[in-house]
Amino acid sequence: MVFNRREFLKTAATASAALALPALGSRAFAADAIKVGALYSQTGGLSVAEKLLANGVMMAVAEINAAGGVLGRPVEVVVEDGASDPKTFSEKASKLILKDKISTVFGCHTSASRKAVLPIFERRGAMLFYQTHYEGFECSRNVVYSGAVPNQQLSNYIPWIVEKLGKKKFFIVGSNYVYPREMAKVSKKLIEAAGAEWVADEYLELGHSEWAVMVSKIKESGADVVLSNVVGDSIIAFYREFKNQGLSQEVLPICATVTSEIEIAAMGAEYAAGSYTSFPYFMSIDTPANKSFIDRFRTFVNDPKAVTYHSLEAAYFQVFLWKQAVEKSGDLSADAIRAGIRGQTYEAPGGKVTTDPDNLHCWLTPRIGQWQADGQSKVVNAYPAPIKPLPYSAYGETESNLFCTSNGLDAAKLKG
Amino acid sequence: MLDILFIGLSLGSILLLVALGLAITYGAMGVINMAHGEMVMIGAYVAVLSGIWLKASLLLAIPLAFVVTALLGLLIERVVVRRLYGRLLDTLLATWGIAILLQQAVRLEFGLSFFGIHVEGLGAGLQNVAVPSYLQGTFRLASADINAYRTFIIAVTAALTLMTWFILYRTSAGMQVRAIIRNPKMAGACGIDVKRVNAMTFAFGSGLAGVAGVMMSGFKTVFPDMGTTMVVDGFMVVVTGGVGSLFGTILSSGLLGEINALVAIGTNDILARAVVFGVVILVILVKPSGLFSFKGR
Numbered sequence: 001m002v003f004n005r006r007e008f009l010k011t012a013a014t015a016s017a018a019l020a021l022p023a024l025g026s027r028a029f030a031a032d033a034i035k036v037g038a039l040y041s042q043t044g045g046l047s048v049a050e051k052l053l054a055n056g057v058m059m060a061v062a063e064i065n066a067a068g069g070v071l072g073r074p075v076e077v078v079v080e081d082g083a084s085d086p087k088t089f090s091e092k093a094s095k096l097i098l099k100d101k102i103s104t105v106f107g108c109h110t111s112a113s114r115k116a117v118l119p120i121f122e123r124r125g126a127m128l129f130y131q132t133h134y135e136g137f138e139c140s141r142n143v144v145y146s147g148a149v150p151n152q153q154l155s156n157y158i159p160w161i162v163e164k165l166g167k168k169k170f171f172i173v174g175s176n177y178v179y180p181r182e183m184a185k186v187s188k189k190l191i192e193a194a195g196a197e198w199v200a201d202e203y204l205e206l207g208h209s210e211w212a213v214m215v216s217k218i219k220e221s222g223a224d225v226v227l228s229n230v231v232g233d234s235i236i237a238f239y240r241e242f243k244n245q246g247l248s249q250e251v252l253p254i255c256a257t258v259t260s261e262i263e264i265a266a267m268g269a270e271y272a273a274g275s276y277t278s279f280p281y282f283m284s285i286d287t288p289a290n291k292s293f294i295d296r297f298r299t300f301v302n303d304p305k306a307v308t309y310h311s312l313e314a315a316y317f318q319v320f321l322w323k324q325a326v327e328k329s330g331d332l333s334a335d336a337i338r339a340g341i342r343g344q345t346y347e348a349p350g351g352k353v354t355t356d357p358d359n360l361h362c363w364l365t366p367r368i369g370q371w372q373a374d375g376q377s378k379v380v381n382a383y384p385a386p387i388k389p390l391p392y393s394a395y396g397e398t399e400s401n402l403f404c405t406s407n408g409l410d411a412a413k414l415k416g
Numbered sequence: 417m418l419d420i421l422f423i424g425l426s427l428g429s430i431l432l433l434v435a436l437g438l439a440i441t442y443g444a445m446g447v448i449n450m451a452h453g454e455m456v457m458i459g460a461y462v463a464v465l466s467g468i469w470l471k472a473s474l475l476l477a478i479p480l481a482f483v484v485t486a487l488l489g490l491l492i493e494r495v496v497v498r499r500l501y502g503r504l505l506d507t508l509l510a511t512w513g514i515a516i517l518l519q520q521a522v523r524l525e526f527g528l529s530f531f532g533i534h535v536e537g538l539g540a541g542l543q544n545v546a547v548p549s550y551l552q553g554t555f556r557l558a559s560a561d562i563n564a565y566r567t568f569i570i571a572v573t574a575a576l577t578l579m580t581w582f583i584l585y586r587t588s589a590g591m592q593v594r595a596i597i598r599n600p601k602m603a604g605a606c607g608i609d610v611k612r613v614n615a616m617t618f619a620f621g622s623g624l625a626g627v628a629g630v631m632m633s634g635f636k637t638v639f640p641d642m643g644t645t646m647v648v649d650g651f652m653v654v655v656t657g658g659v660g661s662l663f664g665t666i667l668s669s670g671l672l673g674e675i676n677a678l679v680a681i682g683t684n685d686i687l688a689r690a691v692v693f694g695v696v697i698l699v700i701l702v703k704p705s706g707l708f709s710f711k712g713r
Contacts, residue, residue, distance in 0.1 A: 045641060048540050176686060204685050207645075209636045210430075212423045212566070213680035213688070233542060233637040240635050246554035246561045266542035266637060 033076040034069070034332060036061070036322075037096035039107030039117070044084025049262070049311075050109045052301075053131060054079065056315030057106045059300040070323050071330065078102060086116035093117040097126045103334050104129065104322055106315065111135065111178060118143070127334045129322060131314035133257075133279075135182035136391035139404035142334065144341055145361040146318040146353070147311060148280050150186040151393040153257050156366045157278040158190035160381050161225055161255055168196045171223035173214060173230060173238075176203040180229035183257055185394040187227055199223050204230070209237035215245045218252070228256040235259050236267040239275070249274030260309040261375070269375035277377065279310040280364035281350035284376045293349035308349075314362075317348035321355055321362075342406070352386055359404040361389030418560045420681050421674070426566040428673025429573040432666060433631060434646050435653035436576060437624035439665040442654055444597045444617055447497055448504060450512040452650060453643025454519060455485045455622045459629020460638045461522060464543045468536055473548055474634060478572070481626035489622025493615045501600075501614070515643070523640045543638040551634070569631050576624060577666060583620075584662060593617050597660050652692075656699050658706025668707055672696070 038057050040050035061075050069075055078100050080092040089108065096102045097120065105121075106129045108114040114130055121128045121142040128140075133148040161167050170191050174180025184201050191198050199221050204214055215238075218226055230238050235258065242254065254275040261283050264272050283294065293313070298306045325340035326332060342357040354363040363386035369377030392403040395414055403413045434456060441449045459481040466472040466480055492514055500507045524530070525538040537543060551568050554561040584590035592613050595603040604610045629643075636642065653672060657664030672692050680688035699707060 048542070202684055205689065208685065208689075210427065210685070212426055212563075213677055213685055216419060216423055217681065233639065236542065236544065236637040237635060243552060244554070244563050244565050244635065246563070266544055268544050268546065 033074045034071070034326075035076050035078055035100060035102050037093075037100070037102045037105035037107065038077050038079045039082055039089065039092055039096065039105050040079075040109065041084040041113075042079070042081035046084040046109060050082070050084075052262075052312055053109060053315040055301050056131075056297075056312045057319055059297060060316045060319035062300070063296075064319065064323055070326050082107070082113055086110075086112045089113040090116040090120055093120045093128075094124075097121070097124045103127060103332050104337060106131070106318060106322075108132070109311070114143075125334045127322075127337050129318045131318050132311045133314075135179040136394065137182060138391055139359060139409035141338060141360070141406075141408060143360065144318065144321065144355060145359075145389070145391075146314040146321065146355075147362075148364055148366075149361055149389045149391045149393070150183055151390040152280060152364050152366050152387060153278045154183070154186050154190055155387070155393075156381065156383055157255065157257075157368060158187060158196075158227075159194045160368060161227075161276075162191075162194040162196045164381070165225065165253065167225035167253075169221075169223045170196060170198040170225055170227050171218050171221050172198055172201045172227045173218070174203050175206045175229070175231045175234060177206055179231065182394055183229045184227075189394070198227075204234060207232060207234060209234050211238050211241035212245075214238075215241045215247065218242075219245060219247060224252060226252060226254045228254050229258060230256070231258045233266075235263045239267050239271040243271050260311075261307040261377075262309055264371055264375050265307055269371070269373055272371040272375075273373045275371050276368055276380075277371070278366060278368050280367060281308075281310040281313040281348075282367060282369045282377045282379055283308045284369065284379060285350050285367075287349075287351075289347065290349040313349050317346055317353055320346045320348075321353070325355075354386060356389055358402055358406055359389060359391055361391055363388055418558065419562075420677055422560070422562060422566075423681075424674035424677030425570060425670070426563070426673070427676050428670040429566075429570045430632075431649055431653050431673055432577065432669035433569065433573045433628040434625070434650040435657075435665050435669055436573075436580060437621040437628065438647075438650040438654050439621075439657070439660075439662060440580070440624070441618055441621035442651070443660040443662075443665070444593055444621075445614055446502070446504065447500075447618070448508040448511065448651075449497075449618075449621070450508060450647060451492065451515040451518060452511075452622075452625050453645070453647030454515045455489065455625035455643070456629040456632060456646055457522070457638075457640065457643035458488060458518065459485050459626030460545075460633035460642065461537070461543070461629075462626065463545045463630040463633040464638050465537045467545055474545060474551070474630065475548070477545075477630045477633075478627055481630045482623040485626025485629070486619040486623030489625075490615060490619040492622070493618040497618060498611065498615070515647075519640045519643075540640060543633075545633040545638065547634045565634055569634075572627070572631055576627060577662075580624070581662060589613070589616070652696050654706075656696050656706055658709035661706070661708040664706055664708030668699075 038054050040054040041047045061077050065074050080096055082089040082092055096105055104127050108130055109132050111134050118140060128143045130143055131146045136149040172184045188198055256277045259277050294308050297308055298304055321341060321344050324344050325337045329336040329340035341355045345354045351365050356363060365386045366383045367379050368381040370380050371377050388399055390397045397403040403410050438452050441447050462481040462484050463477040466477045496510050500510055522538055523540045525535050551565045554563055592608045595608060596610055596613060600610055653669045654665055657668030675695055676688050676692050679691045
């Protein structure tokens with residue numbers, strides 16, 4: 001592409017106009033726009049993943065505005081940059097709540113950033129909408145969790161691996177931090193309940209990508225299935241090493257809880273073909289609603305090859321849950337949103353989702369996908385209906401014995 | 417046992433691959449080149465880009481990456497490093513700055529992303545390189561399944577090490593380099609063009625890093641920050657082996673690789689890494705100048 005001076009000026013003018021557009025928009029909407037926050041990392045190591053989530057939120061808001069807004073008022077998003085740093089997240093959360101007087105923020109991706117902003121939301125009485133699947137063990141009245149908790153990824157997965165795949169010996173492997181360790185805890189219970197056993201529970205440093213020793217251990221362990229809670233770019237090196245050491249997904253499949261369409265695209269589909277992942281949403285879900293969602297997302301980000309995945313879908317539908325809650329209670333305060341969102345149901349691209357009246361997590365449909373040679377999954381098993389989120393399932397929480405209710409966490413049960 | 421030793425050898429060869437270039441720039445020239453990891457990164461991106469745009473295989477990317485990073489190294493030496501010889505801390509800061517510049521350049525697609533132009537293969541996202549099918553999987557050797565790609569890395573590392581040894585010890589240019597390592601002023605007094613030889617040495621060290629990058633791209637993820645952790649490992653190897661000693665670097669990378677593999681097999685990877693750092697600290701405490709060193713400068 002060759003630029004002459006005039007064209008350069010034109011491009012620069014368009015670019016600056018584009019930058020100024022959100023500001024213009026807010027002025028056009030006058031004083032009655034409803035402000036919400038979008039707090040994701042726009043810079044730093046996590047920005048690749050988090051910008052996509054921010055796009056999911058922006059797209060939902062754009063669609064809501066195109067359809068007439070909320071309570072007849074347009075929605076304006078105040079975007080802040082968490083800069084991949086939990087401390088920055090907490091500063092920006094304070095700014096959004098105190099300076100911009102915003103009561104609803106969509107944001108955070110890692111558990112570290114969510115934990116950093118949590119006290120601010122609780123003290124200042126604002127609501128956080130959090131879309132990433134996480135380890136549970138949290139019961140905040142100020143957070144709506146739209147991603148999966150361990151029981152929604154594992155409760156159908158492990159019995160299915162044991163019964164349908166006929167696997168008896170699990171090798172559990174993960175990155176060394178809280179999410180994989182909690183997932184392992186829940187898995188072990190389920191594995192034992194299903195009458196199988198686990199032969200190892202091993203961890204590799206977060207972000208570490210030298211898998212030679214681990215894969216060789218898997219090979220020697222006698223395990224017949226690998227349960228992977230590995231996160232981030234380590235995933236790619238793991239699947240590659242797995243194939244390079246001559247292990248085949250047919251004999252010793254990797255069953256993952258984090259590996260999504262994004263990682264599959266980055267590693268090259270041939271390395272993952274035949275392996276499994278458990279998620280409530282897959283890009284391959286064959287419904288008109290999902291096809292339309294993928295098309296709209298690709299148009300929105302202007303990338304015809306963009307992929308959609310669980311957290312992105314959750315980032316998108318949580319905005320609609322918020323809209324319905326606001327419209328139900330007719331007020332923007334955190335208390336009104338909390339009251340309005342309990343039991344709220346929405347037809348998301350991946351199917352029906354419902355906010356649980358007790359713990360503000362979402363009812364989701366567990367699905368198991370097998371990765372194909374084209375980088376997409378084939379859904380091989382799905383629950384007939386969404387199941388109840390149990391954030392304390394690792395500690396014995398069941399549907400009839402809830403630890404986290406609308407009154408908050410029952411700490412006595414946690415100890416017992 | 418054979419496969420554990422093989423893994424150790426493989427870990428050692430990867431350490432050596434990164435450290436080889438450093439052994440030359442840091443060891444020989446006394447420049448703490450923090451941008452060395454970014455040279456590895458650039459090499460990996462050369463593999464990505466040549467795969468996408470030239471449809472070239474990984475093998476072809478090796479010489480290509482060597483040339484690209486060597487030229488880039490030459491440029492950095494001419495513009496920045498040349499003015500800072502003998503000022504160890506200043507080179508550290510300056511090359512660290514260069515490292516950040518290079519990372520951001522790749523992330524922002526050399527500024528093109530500001531104009532809404534996206535070059536496939538650049539940018540902040542994760543990239544991957546297609547590996548030829550004969551380098552995937554394993555082959556059998558004396559009752560053990562040997563990882564083909566890791567064997568390939570070991571072979572390339574051995575070839576590069578031999579080439580470096582040959583250049584340093586069997587050519588007149590190498591003799592000049594070694595003279596400069598011992599005493600740059602005396603070498604200059606004997607008629608060696610110190611500036612020119614230094615520039616060439618720096619370019620050669622950078623080129624080796626570029627080849628390392630191509631090899632890494634085959635089994636690790638390629639992204640703008642990938643070099644930062646590698647440069648730490650590289651320095652660890654060079655310091656343990658003894659600054660300025662090619663033999664020391666080879667031996668220490670093999671040693672640390674095997675220790676890493678043996679401890680990791682016996683316990684786990686996290687402990688293994690701690691043990692490796694422990695060994696490095698011990699070596700520096702007992703022999704501050706590294707396992708192999710000689711007096712110079």
